[in-house]
Structure formats: structure tokens, C-alpha cells
Amino acid sequence: MKAKIYVTPKKAVLDPQGKAVANALHSLGYAAVGDVHIGKYMEIELKTTDPAAARKQLEEMCHRILSNPVIEDYRFELES
Amino acid sequence: MKFGIIQFPGSNCDLDKLWVLQDVFKQEARYLWHKDTDIGDLDCIVVPGGFSYGDYLRTGAIARFSPVMKAVADHAAKGKLVIGICNGFQILCEAGLLPGALLRNRSLQFRCEHVYVRIETQKSPFTCAARTHEIMRIPVAHGEGCYFADPSTIAELKKNDQILFRYVDASGKVVDTASPNGSIENIAGVCNKARNVCGMMPHPERASEEVLGSADGRVVWESILNHLRGVESVPESVLAGGH
Numbered sequence: 001m002k003a004k005i006y007v008t009p010k011k012a013v014l015d016p017q018g019k020a021v022a023n024a025l026h027s028l029g030y031a032a033v034g035d036v037h038i039g040k041y042m043e044i045e046l047k048t049t050d051p052a053a054a055r056k057q058l059e060e061m062c063h064r065i066l067s068n069p070v071i072e073d074y075r076f077e078l079e080s
Numbered sequence: 081m082k083f084g085i086i087q088f089p090g091s092n093c094d095l096d097k098l099w100v101l102q103d104v105f106k107q108e109a110r111y112l113w114h115k116d117t118d119i120g121d122l123d124c125i126v127v128p129g130g131f132s133y134g135d136y137l138r139t140g141a142i143a144r145f146s147p148v149m150k151a152v153a154d155h156a157a158k159g160k161l162v163i164g165i166c167n168g169f170q171i172l173c174e175a176g177l178l179p180g181a182l183l184r185n186r187s188l189q190f191r192c193e194h195v196y197v198r199i200e201t202q203k204s205p206f207t208c209a210a211r212t213h214e215i216m217r218i219p220v221a222h223g224e225g226c227y228f229a230d231p232s233t234i235a236e237l238k239k240n241d242q243i244l245f246r247y248v249d250a251s252g253k254v255v256d257t258a259s260p261n262g263s264i265e266n267i268a269g270v271c272n273k274a275r276n277v278c279g280m281m282p283h284p285e286r287a288s289e290e291v292l293g294s295a296d297g298r299v300v301w302e303s304i305l306n307h308l309r310g311v312e313s314v315p316e317s318v319l320a321g322g323h
Contacts, residue, residue, distance in 0.1 A: 016188050068138055070181040070229055
């Protein structure tokens with residue numbers, strides 16, 4: 001199975017990268033651009049066919065190391 | 081006193097700390113390898129700066145799972161001293177030994193310069209030799225030093241007097257422009273609730289000898305030594321000429 005993991009900064013956390021990219025987009029003339037948030041995307045191959053077990057492990061991985069719960073949120077999708 | 085300085089792959093301030101503790105302060109100091117599990121009988125563990133594990137994922141995120149970190153947590157749980165500087169601060173936050181996290185600098189720049197840092201409290205093993213609100217001129221060198229914690233954690237830190245260091249201007253005022261990184265409340269360093277674990281972004285080991293342009297950072301090492309020797313406080317008159 002393959003997991004697609006998205007880690008994003010929490011709303012309350014300063015995101016200077018997002019701000020810098022928003023400014024760059026504005027200066028390129030994309031006036032419709034509002035807030036920009038920059039996070040991380042990871043793909044993890046899992047040697048299991050049991051989606052429930054995979055989800056349980058992924059929750060644990062995201063919480064322990066892949067994200068920092070103080071500053072980041074995460075979500076993941078599982079593909080067989 | 082016995083100091084242990086951890087070396088992770090990518091640490092780069094380890095030698096500076098060994099030099100300061102061994103050669104400047106004449107203490108017993110040795111390296112601890114990140115794979116060590118038995119650290120022996122140490123008085124203080126120093127988690128140095130650098131780019132452990134290439135700063136991959138997040139600063140300190142991988143280092144915190146190094147085998148030696150279990151020994152650091154046990155050492156801290158016994159009430160013994162741990163100080164993390166720069167990347168060491170980031171690692172201790174990731175390990176949950178200190179509250180909060182360090183984010184990318186607000187300017188997005190890697191900042192390498194001398195800044196002014198005010199010692200906010202003398203009530204810690206890391207600041208007990210300082211004069212009231214002593215100001216240090218001390219270097220920072222980091223890209224991710226913007227301290228963040230949620231409002232309830234910040235309130236706790238204030239209530240428990242856990243904010244040890246703040247960025248200030250030359251006159252000692254906490255102003256936004258004095259911070260090199262955009263930290264909440266200009267926080268440059270904190271301790272845990274039990275006050276035996278400290279993290280700070282500025283580098284006292286790079287400001288411990290006059291030849292380096294400032295010896296203001298000596299007060300951090302002097303505080304640790306005083307604390308370990310059981311010296312409660314040092315008269316202001318002695319300190320005035322000391323550093």
C-alpha cells in the first residue's frame with residue numbers, strides 16, 4: 001500500500017514561507033491570490049495489505065516523528 | 081565538574097563547547113557519541129548546535145530519536161542538568177524535554193550576528209550567577225530560531241518564571257526589532273518547569289573569551305558551575321568585574 005501524507009503549519013503558526021510566496025505571486029500580477037500556506041508532502045510505501053493496521057501505524061508515525069503536533073497538522077490518504 | 085557534550089552526525093559546535101569547558105573553565109569534559117546508551121556519571125549534559133541529521137524533516141526531529149537521547153531524558157528525570165544550545169535547543173523541544181518549538185526565522189534569512197540578550201531571571205542553574213537583568217552581547221547563528229508555543233503554554237512559562245533569556249536592544253528594552261528571528265515575546269531561551277533543563281538559541285560558548293569579541297556568555301557557564309558547587313549567589317561586587 002502507499003500512503004500520501006500532508007503536513008501543514010497550524011493556523012496560529014507564523015508561515016513566513018507562505019507569506020513570501022504570496023508576495024511573489026502578487027508581484028507577478030496574480031491579484032486573486034490570498035493567503036498561501038506551505039507544508040510538506042510525503043509518500044510512504046507500506047508492506048501490508050491491511051488498511052486498518054496501516055492507518056493505525058500511520059497515525060503513530062505522523063504523531064511521533066513525521067509532524068510536530070506543537071506547530072503542525074497532518075492528514076493522509078491510503079492507496080492500495 | 082563532569083560535562084558530556086553530545087555529538088550527532090552534523091553537530092558543529094561540539095568542539096567549541098569542549099574547548100570552553102575544558103580549556104577555559106578547566107573542567108572535566110568529554111564527548112558523548114549519539115549512539116552511546118551508557119553516559120556514566122555526569123553533572124551536566126550539553127546538547128550542541130549544528131545541523132544534526134542535515135535538519136531533515138524538521139530541525140532536531142531525527143536527532144531526538146538517537147539512542148543517547150534516552151539517556152539524556154533519564155539524566156533530566158533525575159533532576160540533573162541539561163543545556164541545549166541552538167540546534168540543541170531545537171532537539172530538546174522536539175524531544176518534549178522543553179515546551180514549544182523553533183520555527184523558520186520570520187525574515188527567512190539565516191542570521192549570523194551578535195545580538196543583545198537579557199537574562200530575565202536569576203532563579204535557574206543557568207542564570208544564577210547573573211546580575212539582575214544582565215545584558216549579554218552574544219552571537220546567534222540560525223535559520224530556525226523563531227520560538228513558538230501556544231498562548232496557554234506562554235502563560236505557563238511566564239507564571240513559572242521559565243523564560244530565561246529575551247532578545248533586547250542595546251539599552252535592554254524588549255523591542256520587536258531586537259529579535260533576529262521573530263520569536264514570540266522575544267524569547268531567546270527557556271527552561272522546563274523543574275528548572276534543570278535549559279534551551280537557548282544564542283551561543284554562550286562563542287562569547288566566553290575576550291579574544292572572540294565578547295566574553296558575556298561566560299555567565300551561563302559560571303552559573304552552571306556555581307549551581308553544581310552549591311554556591312547560592314555571588315556578591316554583585318565580585319560579579320561586576322568578573323565578566
